[in-house]
Amino acid sequence: MSGRHIDARHNYNLRKTMTPQQIADMFNDFADDYEEEYKGLGLCSHLRIGEYMAETYPEHQRAALQVLDVGAGTGYVGETLSELGFKRIDALDPAQKMLDVAKTKHVYERLICAFLNKNRIDEIETDQYDCITAAGAFNEGLIPVCAFLEMIRIVKPGGRIIFTITDKYIANTDGYRKELLPFIQKMADEGAWDITAVPLADGAIHRPDGPGMLYSFKVNVTEKHL
Numbered sequence: 001m002s003g004r005h006i007d008a009r010h011n012y013n014l015r016k017t018m019t020p021q022q023i024a025d026m027f028n029d030f031a032d033d034y035e036e037e038y039k040g041l042g043l044c045s046h047l048r049i050g051e052y053m054a055e056t057y058p059e060h061q062r063a064a065l066q067v068l069d070v071g072a073g074t075g076y077v078g079e080t081l082s083e084l085g086f087k088r089i090d091a092l093d094p095a096q097k098m099l100d101v102a103k104t105k106h107v108y109e110r111l112i113c114a115f116l117n118k119n120r121i122d123e124i125e126t127d128q129y130d131c132i133t134a135a136g137a138f139n140e141g142l143i144p145v146c147a148f149l150e151m152i153r154i155v156k157p158g159g160r161i162i163f164t165i166t167d168k169y170i171a172n173t174d175g176y177r178k179e180l181l182p183f184i185q186k187m188a189d190e191g192a193w194d195i196t197a198v199p200l201a202d203g204a205i206h207r208p209d210g211p212g213m214l215y216s217f218k219v220n221v222t223e224k225h226l
């Protein structure tokens, strides 16, 4: 094992002082070992997202739906969705080496190397996707709350943003603790999305990190500004 910020791979507190680029570099250095290490730690967010997608989208619709998997990493979500019959899946991740591994799975159409944050991603059109998925992409140093505005822009009205998060990550992550749940409710109150929240038991997302939630936001608008 080698690379920058090795200790921050599993100790999320150490990410608090890292820049987004340092986090991406950490994942670049981690790409070859990621699957072995995370399988051992029982990361199964992608399975929960696959189950929800299978319940939500009937089989005959799946092949045509345009999905963007954000924080795609080495492609666990893409593999899961591909097995379920979703065929038009793009991947987005700021760590090119994680995307290089994902590419070998042959389940993604486009692989976009970019950060999801408050900035507009120019290569993605407004209302381009039917669905955004994010597995393991909401914890310290990863996708910030402001990125939901860009997600709203790129998801079609009627489309969905689907992700999991553990209660522990909300409580321990500086950028989420005070902001995430109020922001989710504010968007609902203003009609930007309708919330479905599915409680997930201890270990259902990531074995060491306790219970959490699968969120599915049905987006009602083309764009939302604060």
Ligand SMILES: C[S@@+](CC[C@H](N)C(=O)[O-])C[C@H]1O[C@@H](n2cnc3c(N)ncnc32)[C@H](O)[C@@H]1O
Binding pocket: 020, 023, 024, 027, 043, 045, 046, 070, 071, 072, 073, 074, 075, 076, 077, 092, 093, 094, 095, 098, 114, 115, 116, 117, 134, 135, 136, 137, 141, 142, 143, 144
């Ligand atoms: C724990 S991995 C999860 C990978 C994959 N979804 C899975 O289930 O195994 C988190 C990924 O989020 C990516 N990431 C970090 N910051 C991000 C951001 N601002 N926008 C999108 N992805 C980000 C990392 O590069 C990393 O590949």
